[in-house]
Amino acid sequence: MPYITIDESRCKGCGLCTIACSRKLVSLRDAPNSMGYTVAFFSNPDACTGCALCAEMCPDVAIAVFKES
Amino acid sequence: MPYITIDESRCKGCGLCTIACSRKLVSLRDAPNSMGYTVAFFSNPDACTGCALCAEMCPDVAIAVFKES
Amino acid sequence: MSEKIFVKGNEAVAMAAIEAGVRCYFGYPITPQSDIPEYLSRELPKTGGTFIQVESEIGAINMVLGASAAGVRAMTSSSGPGISLKQEGISYMAGSELPGVIVDIMRQGPGLGGIDASQADYFQATRGGGHGGYRIIVLAPDSVQEMYDLTMLAFDLSDIYRMPAMVLADSVIGQMKESIVANSRPETPLPVKDWAVRGRAEGADQNVVKSLKLGDGEMEAFHWAMHARYQELADKESRWEEYQTADAEMIVTAFGSTARIARTAIEGARAEGMKVGLLRPITLFPFPKQAYTALSARCKRFLDIELSTGQMIDDVRLSVARDTDVAFYGRPPGAGSLPTPEELLEQIRKIY
Amino acid sequence: MSEKIFVKGNEAVAMAAIEAGVRCYFGYPITPQSDIPEYLSRELPKTGGTFIQVESEIGAINMVLGASAAGVRAMTSSSGPGISLKQEGISYMAGSELPGVIVDIMRQGPGLGGIDASQADYFQATRGGGHGGYRIIVLAPDSVQEMYDLTMLAFDLSDIYRMPAMVLADSVIGQMKESIVANSRPETPLPVKDWAVRGRAEGADQNVVKSLKLGDGEMEAFHWAMHARYQELADKESRWEEYQTADAEMIVTAFGSTARIARTAIEGARAEGMKVGLLRPITLFPFPKQAYTALSARCKRFLDIELSTGQMIDDVRLSVARDTDVAFYGRPPGAGSLPTPEELLEQIRKIY
Amino acid sequence: MRHDVFISGYGGQGVLLAGNLLSYAAIHQGMNVSFFPSYGVEKRGGSAMCTIVFSHDETGSPVVGHPSVSILLNQLSFDKYADKVRQGGLCIVNSSLVITGDRELPGIELVQVPMNQLAIDLGDARMVNMVACGAYTARVSALPRQSLDEALKKALPERNHRLIPANIMAIQAGADAAQR
Amino acid sequence: MRHDVFISGYGGQGVLLAGNLLSYAAIHQGMNVSFFPSYGVEKRGGSAMCTIVFSHDETGSPVVGHPSVSILLNQLSFDKYADKVRQGGLCIVNSSLVITGDRELPGIELVQVPMNQLAIDLGDARMVNMVACGAYTARVSALPRQSLDEALKKALPERNHRLIPANIMAIQAGADAAQR
Amino acid sequence: MKQVFTRTPSLKDVQTHFCPGCHHGGIHRLVAEALDEFGLRERTIGCASVGCSVFLYGYFDVDVVESPHGRAPAVATGVKRARPDRIVFTYQGDGDLAAIGTSEIIHAANRGEDITVIFVNNTTYGMTGGQMAPTTMPGQKTSTSPLGRSIKNDGAPFKMAELLSNLDGVTFSARVALNNPRNVLQAKKLIKTAFQYQVEGKGFSFIEALAACPTNWGMQPLSANERIGSEMIPYFPLGICKNTHNL
Amino acid sequence: MKQVFTRTPSLKDVQTHFCPGCHHGGIHRLVAEALDEFGLRERTIGCASVGCSVFLYGYFDVDVVESPHGRAPAVATGVKRARPDRIVFTYQGDGDLAAIGTSEIIHAANRGEDITVIFVNNTTYGMTGGQMAPTTMPGQKTSTSPLGRSIKNDGAPFKMAELLSNLDGVTFSARVALNNPRNVLQAKKLIKTAFQYQVEGKGFSFIEALAACPTNWGMQPLSANERIGSEMIPYFPLGICKNTHNL
Numbered sequence A, B: 001m002p003y004i005t006i007d008e009s010r011c012k013g014c015g016l017c018t019i020a021c022s023r024k025l026v027s028l029r030d031a032p033n034s035m036g037y038t039v040a041f042f043s044n045p046d047a048c049t050g051c052a053l054c055a056e057m058c059p060d061v062a063i064a065v066f067k068e069s
Numbered sequence C, D: 001m002s003e004k005i006f007v008k009g010n011e012a013v014a015m016a017a018i019e020a021g022v023r024c025y026f027g028y029p030i031t032p033q034s035d036i037p038e039y040l041s042r043e044l045p046k047t048g049g050t051f052i053q054v055e056s057e058i059g060a061i062n063m064v065l066g067a068s069a070a071g072v073r074a075m076t077s078s079s080g081p082g083i084s085l086k087q088e089g090i091s092y093m094a095g096s097e098l099p100g101v102i103v104d105i106m107r108q109g110p111g112l113g114g115i116d117a118s119q120a121d122y123f124q125a126t127r128g129g130g131h132g133g134y135r136i137i138v139l140a141p142d143s144v145q146e147m148y149d150l151t152m153l154a155f156d157l158s159d160i161y162r163m164p165a166m167v168l169a170d171s172v173i174g175q176m177k178e179s180i181v182a183n184s185r186p187e188t189p190l191p192v193k194d195w196a197v198r199g200r201a202e203g204a205d206q207n208v209v210k211s212l213k214l215g216d217g218e219m220e221a222f223h224w225a226m227h228a229r230y231q232e233l234a235d236k237e238s239r240w241e242e243y244q245t246a247d248a249e250m251i252v253t254a255f256g257s258t259a260r261i262a263r264t265a266i267e268g269a270r271a272e273g274m275k276v277g278l279l280r281p282i283t284l285f286p287f288p289k290q291a292y293t294a295l296s297a298r299c300k301r302f303l304d305i306e307l308s309t310g311q312m313i314d315d316v317r318l319s320v321a322r323d324t325d326v327a328f329y330g331r332p333p334g335a336g337s338l339p340t341p342e343e344l345l346e347q348i349r350k351i352y
Numbered sequence E, F: 001m002r003h004d005v006f007i008s009g010y011g012g013q014g015v016l017l018a019g020n021l022l023s024y025a026a027i028h029q030g031m032n033v034s035f036f037p038s039y040g041v042e043k044r045g046g047s048a049m050c051t052i053v054f055s056h057d058e059t060g061s062p063v064v065g066h067p068s069v070s071i072l073l074n075q076l077s078f079d080k081y082a083d084k085v086r087q088g089g090l091c092i093v094n095s096s097l098v099i100t101g102d103r104e105l106p107g108i109e110l111v112q113v114p115m116n117q118l119a120i121d122l123g124d125a126r127m128v129n130m131v132a133c134g135a136y137t138a139r140v141s142a143l144p145r146q147s148l149d150e151a152l153k154k155a156l157p158e159r160n161h162r163l164i165p166a167n168i169m170a171i172q173a174g175a176d177a178a179q180r
Numbered sequence G, H: 001m002k003q004v005f006t007r008t009p010s011l012k013d014v015q016t017h018f019c020p021g022c023h024h025g026g027i028h029r030l031v032a033e034a035l036d037e038f039g040l041r042e043r044t045i046g047c048a049s050v051g052c053s054v055f056l057y058g059y060f061d062v063d064v065v066e067s068p069h070g071r072a073p074a075v076a077t078g079v080k081r082a083r084p085d086r087i088v089f090t091y092q093g094d095g096d097l098a099a100i101g102t103s104e105i106i107h108a109a110n111r112g113e114d115i116t117v118i119f120v121n122n123t124t125y126g127m128t129g130g131q132m133a134p135t136t137m138p139g140q141k142t143s144t145s146p147l148g149r150s151i152k153n154d155g156a157p158f159k160m161a162e163l164l165s166n167l168d169g170v171t172f173s174a175r176v177a178l179n180n181p182r183n184v185l186q187a188k189k190l191i192k193t194a195f196q197y198q199v200e201g202k203g204f205s206f207i208e209a210l211a212a213c214p215t216n217w218g219m220q221p222l223s224a225n226e227r228i229g230s231e232m233i234p235y236f237p238l239g240i241c242k243n244t245h246n247l
């Protein structure tokens, strides 16, 4: 199963990844962290295609994508 | 008879007037004046049409053109 | 107009410029002075004036040159790198005997530096950073009220003496907010600008504004005329503030924000029984030499404090009586480098 | 290389630059220094070096910044208005601790002024015309031979102290032709430029050349480090020439062309039995304070001569013993304003 | 009597607005005020600080080495500035974000207010600065809590005046939490 | 012994070449030389001047207030500079262009040479400067006429070396005309 | 499992100072990826400009020179002429390149300096707090155009990719955006091409990247991103303006 | 007898400092005639630049401001904004306008300042003694391009009339020459049109005049004049580049 990881120390909660994923697998948390950011999280591991579009959109290179090769 | 006058205190002897006159009525003197300029002179008053092309070409506005109006 | 308003130093400059009747502002953004163009972009057009955000500081100073040559009050403002870029234009203005106000809210340098408060551009301002050995009027406010008042004064002096005038403050004074009274411009009589280019309107003779001086002895005479004008400025327009100097046995001298900090330090010194006074130059050019000469006639210990490794110190040393000892305490610019009153008090104790 | 060649001061600068191994020249024409780019446009490419006539002085100084950051010897040259335009770039170079040579063949100002000889850019050169309170090395040749020698020295000092160096001459020295020996560059040991950007070649760590200093206390520490470097320069690199000072009862002081003229005037004074000597600073920054202090310990009459209304005079006054009297004779720039030896002799007589 | 207060936090916590608010409150009390802000190069994420000096006399130095009160809104500010508070002074910290741990601050009174928590409880996390100001008024008598009500009108742009009631509640919550 | 000569004319009369020529001649004589040119902003029509100082010792000041010899090639130069010549000195003027009129120059010896005329006679009006240099050598023994022959090779660019014989003739003509 | 999307080595693994949703971060990444794909990290010198991208050295693991505001093309010229075998790029904002640095960019482009210029057009002066830029759009409100940019007072926005294409020295010029994944992928391709021009010594290559500045536009990151598609691209069309060698 | 060609009143009756055959004199005359034909002498302010035309005030009987080298468009902007009812023109050389003054001309043009710019392209820096200019032609030898301008090192010559036409603020742009009577008459017409644009408040108008610099070209006046037709015009085509209002 392809999946992504989001580095919370990099994520600034901009939400650009959320619009990149056609399957809506990335969302933002409700509550801000200590820097005031509502960071992104990967909501549904099962549906991920590993297409990496979310990562391509992330201005903070917070997303890593894994996939069987 | 149309004619032109050349102000020798303005003329720098560049010769541009000489190529402007299709009738070749303007020439340069052989000897330089005290500034080192071989100033222009009007050689053949009779043939002048008063077209003023010589004056149009003169960068130093040294030529005045007269004509019956 | 006597209700107090709570504004930033930079805003006070912009408000005063409008009150002084500025017709044209030309500038380029740079921290820590961008409040000035921001304010004027909003307010100046309302008075029928022109605001242009220019493509560069060079364009801006040259537009000031043009507008000033055309006879209207014009100004620009910048900081550090931008002021450096304006030097050629300022030199041309000085050479063309043009008025015009330049506001310099100093930041740290050299180079890009940073936006913290600095006084390291004292030499650049007072010695003519540009070529040709001219000087400009330099006024150094130490409060938001003075930012307002001295900006208006800069316009007047600039017109009267036909030379550029600079309001020189650091980012503390520019960014600080205080309550001020937005005074009306004082009714200073101003000379008619009959030298301005107006397109020979009303049948006037040709006017030419230029700095090119090629005639035999023409430029030399101009330099001496400028020199005489600088002397006249020194005699008539030197401004300074003294605080607790009457019985002082030691004089602290500083300008701008440093003078503010020093003043609190002096309160502390007085509380400890040390007879310390403050001499604060308000005009940096003309430098109020007379005040230093007078005070040093009886008080032989001076302490000069600057946000640099020492620049005004030269003027202080050149102004005091020969037998005066002038000590220096510098805190060059940078994050966290502003001295505190406690720290300056410590310095006073050392030297007292 | 010991055959003498008869060349212009400006050409000597260009020849020395090539001998010093300059790899890049970037400049913009301006009288009276255009011989420098003209010579180098012809000769520098032959040595594999780069010559670019840049679109402006600003472009030029920034190309110098780039090439110098990349670790090669780079230079520019200009005069008056062009030097003013370079101030921001020079400030960045100083802030980035970059070497680089700037040749300033002074002309009259302010503004467009004219091309006659001037020394009115002394303040601009020695006080940092740009922002941020930095200083640069300033060398003041008084002959074509020194134009050559000091240009090479400028490259070396600039590399050793990692700061810009300026060769400051007036148009007399720039335009004058004299016979010189085109000495080879002395074998001065030079530091390795391990700070230069080279594209991390040979697996080196990342190198960054910058003036931005935002860390707490970082910029302040930099200022004090610069200050210490300036002190080291003053101690080790101050250069001056003394002529007939041993028994002098009066000292004339002047730099560049003025010193040349003064020297002939002093010959005249000696012929009349007046014990007059000459103190000529060769480095203007560092100013050879030690020489003034030493001489003024026993000789109490100084006469400072400048092609301006007085700039170096400040440094002279700040350097001599407190009880020294320093008189000033200035001939600000302009057509027909160069003083003659006869005229200076007259001044010497007045004060002696 | 000259008062001073230092406020520090990260950009986005409303440090400058808090400073402005206290300034207007002091003006409202008829005092002279010097408000001196400073911030890093970065617009966001960097730190924001300000110092307010107010007095019935001259304000003197806008720079204060050892403030009598510091309001520290995040960890960085606490770590860097807590021990700068003058002896006998007050250090008001945002305990929602700041772990004071075993840090000793002899001679300085530590007031912990869970500002983020209180702001979120009131429905808007951005009111941290209001909570902070409220806490200040509870401990410094020179600026009574009510002086902030008037000050809000001046400190907030007209278009945000509708937020005043909510802000007053946040101020009150801060004041209550900081009450001795 | 220090020698100096001042040359002035309008741009185009070859003042600087003349100065260079005399400089090289002095170098050829083993002397130190300072050659100091100056000109107006205008490339043409303006005036061109230069001062040459040469000596077996140091040349000292490149600026000379009262030259021992002045060579003045046009009216303007004569009007402006003739009386600057030092007492006992020499003023060599181009009498083809200069009307000395009733101008009195007490203590200064006036040498009139019709330089343009001589140059034109030799076929090239542009050799006025060569005639002038010849005149100088006839009156100042420090630079023998022959020293100019060698100097020409250095002063003229290679491509103009073919003109050397003609120039030598012009120099000779000047020397002859100036002979006492 | 293989990591199929990972941080490229030329991009340091640090938190940036950019605001949430700022496109500088994405553009940094694409440039770093281009450098790595050509294996240029140990051969590249970046010329930083003054603007929000001033900390280039903090994010790129290549040698970097800081340039005065607007002068990066001149600095880059100096670097490249001193070290012709190195890859030299500038990274400049719209204020930097199209206002104060107009002369430098035009003349470097005209000389055909063998450098690559990355031009980030976010229609404002980001670093100094959102003043009007030469590319600010007609009617756009900024802190120095409070009533919106007025064509009459301020002129029309500059289209730099097109303007520079008029100069012979420019061999490649293109405009890209990062507002959706498709455009990101296209941007990546064109940025690579720009560097390929330099690798092959083909002259001056230019990339204009449309970018969001949520902070100074006063917008949330997502709306700012949206604005690029709805307002900017219609005015600043994407694509290749010039491609002399069809690389 | 009537004098049918006479010196126009705005042109002072003095000897100029220009070299024999220099075209600055002719261009001065045409500008002065345009001013007089519209009756603008008592309403005009000229902005001189630095170059051989620096003495503008000596030859034109109108008010004149001297501008620093390259900055005349900025100075003119200041003048015009201060006195919008006046006619303001700049007169600039190719070094002045296309090198050091690149930013100022481009931004004044883009803002559409209501001024007229007379640009004299003589492919060299006349005043300073014939160095290479931005318009120096490929292969042309100058004192700083001793082997001829090299496109590789120096880039191609700028075609300013065309380049500026790309900016929206420019309403009229044309290139003229004075190398023969026909071209002189055409130049006169177009210069008049340029001023007409300003008289009617129609925005930025631009004239590029090809000109001879016999002195620095090392040519006799007649050959220099010839070079305009044989070398320059083929590279810098004459005519109107832009004429938005068809005046």
Ligand SMILES: Cc1ncc(C[n+]2csc(CCOP(=O)(O)OP(=O)(O)O)c2C)c(N)n1
Pocket (backbone or CB within 6 Å): C028, C029, C030, C031, C057, C081, C082, C085, G050, G051, G052, G053, G069, G092, G093, G094, G095, G096, G097, G120, G122, G124, G125, G126, G127, G128, G133
């Ligand atoms: C000479 C000079 N003028 C002004 C500034 C101030 N300044 C710093 S960044 C900047 C503009 C940045 O805008 P842009 O280039 O568009 O970059 P962005 O921050 O938008 O990415 C300005 C005006 C400066 N540093 N130097």
Ligand SMILES: Cc1ncc(C[n+]2csc(CCOP(=O)(O)OP(=O)(O)O)c2C)c(N)n1
Pocket (backbone or CB within 6 Å): D028, D029, D030, D031, D057, D081, D082, D085, H050, H051, H052, H053, H069, H092, H093, H094, H095, H096, H097, H120, H122, H124, H125, H126, H127, H128, H133
């Ligand atoms: C800042 C500055 N740099 C250089 C100069 C020197 N300078 C004077 S005129 C000129 C060039 C003139 O060339 P151009 O503009 O083409 O005018 P032309 O003389 O050919 O008519 C230069 C470089 C100057 N005066 N100021």
Ligand code: SF4
Pocket (backbone or CB within 6 Å): A003, A004, A020, A021, A022, A023, A024, A025, A026, A047, A048, A049, A050, A051, A052, A053, A054, A055, A065
């Ligand atoms: S890799 Fe593709 S499918 Fe998976 S979360 Fe990202 S965008 Fe969605």
Ligand code: SF4
Pocket (backbone or CB within 6 Å): A006, A010, A011, A012, A013, A014, A015, A016, A017, A018, A039, A040, A057, A058, A059, A060, A061, A062, A063, G021
């Ligand atoms: S795009 Fe990146 S920074 Fe933005 S929310 Fe998603 S993971 Fe976080």
Ligand code: SF4
Pocket (backbone or CB within 6 Å): B003, B004, B020, B021, B022, B023, B024, B025, B026, B047, B048, B049, B050, B051, B052, B053, B054, B055, B065
């Ligand atoms: S007016 Fe015409 S015909 Fe007469 S001289 Fe002049 S050009 Fe020749």
Ligand code: SF4
Pocket (backbone or CB within 6 Å): B006, B010, B011, B012, B013, B014, B015, B016, B017, B018, B039, B040, B057, B058, B059, B060, B061, B062, B063, H021
């Ligand atoms: S064109 Fe004019 S200056 Fe030239 S020769 Fe003829 S009259 Fe004389």
Ligand code: SF4
Pocket (backbone or CB within 6 Å): E043, G017, G018, G019, G021, G022, G023, G024, G052, G122, G126, G127, G212, G213, G214, G215, G216
């Ligand atoms: S201010 Fe704008 S450009 Fe700068 S980092 Fe923030 S979003 Fe990016």
Ligand code: SF4
Pocket (backbone or CB within 6 Å): F043, H017, H018, H019, H021, H022, H023, H024, H052, H122, H126, H127, H212, H213, H214, H215, H216
């Ligand atoms: S140098 Fe050239 S441009 Fe200047 S006046 Fe002479 S011919 Fe004209």
Ligand SMILES: [Mg+2]
Pocket (backbone or CB within 6 Å): G051, G093, G094, G095, G120, G121, G122, G123, G124, G125, G126, G133
């Ligand atoms: Mg931007």
Ligand SMILES: [Mg+2]
Pocket (backbone or CB within 6 Å): H051, H093, H094, H095, H120, H121, H122, H123, H124, H125, H126, H133
């Ligand atoms: Mg030209």
